[in-house]
Amino acid sequence: MYSFNHTLREENTPSDVRSILYHIARGVKYINFSLRAGNTGVAKSQNSSGEEQLTLDVLSDNIIIEQLQYSQLVACCASEEQEELMYFPAPRGKYTVAYDPLDGSSLVGANLTIGSIFGIWEGGELNGKKGRDLLASAYAIYGPRVELIVALKGKGVFIFEMNDVGEFMLTQKKLELKDTSKYFAPGNLRATAIHPKYLTLVEKYIAEGRTLRYSGGMVPDLHHILKKGEGIFTYPGCAKHPNGKLRLAFECAPFAMIFAEAGGLALDVHGTEILDLEIKSPHERTTIFIGSTDEVKNAVKALQ
Ligand code: AHM
Numbered sequence: 001m002y003s004f005n006h007t008l009r010e011e012n013t014p015s016d017v018r019s020i021l022y023h024i025a026r027g028v029k030y031i032n033f034s035l036r037a038g039n040t041g042v043a044k045s046q047n048s049s050g051e052e053q054l055t056l057d058v059l060s061d062n063i064i065i066e067q068l069q070y071s072q073l074v075a076c077c078a079s080e081e082q083e084e085l086m087y088f089p090a091p092r093g094k095y096t097v098a099y100d101p102l103d104g105s106s107l108v109g110a111n112l113t114i115g116s117i118f119g120i121w122e123g124g125e126l127n128g129k130k131g132r133d134l135l136a137s138a139y140a141i142y143g144p145r146v147e148l149i150v151a152l153k154g155k156g157v158f159i160f161e162m163n164d165v166g167e168f169m170l171t172q173k174k175l176e177l178k179d180t181s182k183y184f185a186p187g188n189l190r191a192t193a194i195h196p197k198y199l200t201l202v203e204k205y206i207a208e209g210r211t212l213r214y215s216g217g218m219v220p221d222l223h224h225i226l227k228k229g230e231g232i233f234t235y236p237g238c239a240k241h242p243n244g245k246l247r248l249a250f251e252c253a254p255f256a257m258i259f260a261e262a263g264g265l266a267l268d269v270h271g272t273e274i275l276d277l278e279i280k281s282p283h284e285r286t287t288i289f290i291g292s293t294d295e296v297k298n299a300v301k302a303l304q
């Protein structure tokens with residue numbers, strides 16, 4: 001079984017990207033240990049979206065900031081937990097990283113699976129970047145087992161599992177998604193109040209006898225699709241959030257790249273590829289339909 005470093009080398013990953021991913025992997029390991037034994041309470045603070053922060057949100061964010069600084073390669077980073085972009089005085093810094101240190105924190109109290117998400121771009125500025133420009137994306141899933149999933153541009157998607165001494169070992173490579181699927185993960189069902197066509201779509205899935213797999217965490221919901229090799233996750237806008245709730249920079253763009261590398265597709269409600277949306281501000285949101293290509297195209301078509 002190959003280690004994380006060995007695999008990245010074997011795939012000829014540029015050394016800077018490899019080094020940033022190595023620091024991310026280390027951060028993920030520390031976050032995992034904090035999750036197992038840490039304080040799951042609230043931090044008495046709010047993030048930039050006005051959501052209550054957990055102690056673990058703050059801790060995870062600090063862990064990642066520290067690791068990205070240690071890499072000495074990151075000039076700019078955007079965190080879901082920070083209002084503003086952060087600029088590091090790194091001598092070799094010529095990369096930008098956007099990340100959500102703890103996605104699905106509302107599930108922490110119920111001890112459900114959560115994750116962390118990362119996107120790595122070349123350059124010292126986030127604004128103006130697109131998912132299509134990502135050099136690499138990654139997410140970690142903290143379930144009964146901890147896995148780190150990495151997509152390398154043009155090289156596909158790799159899954160690593162943390163062993164009992166905290167090393168990430170390769171378990172699957174070059175993942176491929178089928179074009180159609182029986183699995184559906186319908187996010188933001190409150191959107192059916194303003195989109196009767198969304199209700200019709202979900203009713204169609206039910207009538208067709210499809211299998212519901214929905215946990216309320218983007219990471220486990222999308223991980224299920226990747227591991228099964230098929231499925232669709234939908235998150236349209238609703239009255240409160242016309243562009244949905246999920247963020248382009250730290251959630252949707254990195255996942256769109258990962259799914260594209262596995263032969264899948266991610267569109268917004270207008271049918272634009274998520275990979276082609278330009279990031280104009282770190283916290284902007286987008287609707288998303290992601291997963292098996294034909295399912296995604298059909299779902300977006302059904303909503304027009
Ligand atoms: P978070 O980053 O504040 O944790 O929110 C993101 C999460 C996603 O993991 C999930 O898909 C979505 O929120 C579910 O939201 P809701 O249940 O509010 O529709």
Ligand code: MG
Pocket residue numbers: 080100102103104251
């Ligand atoms: Mg999030």
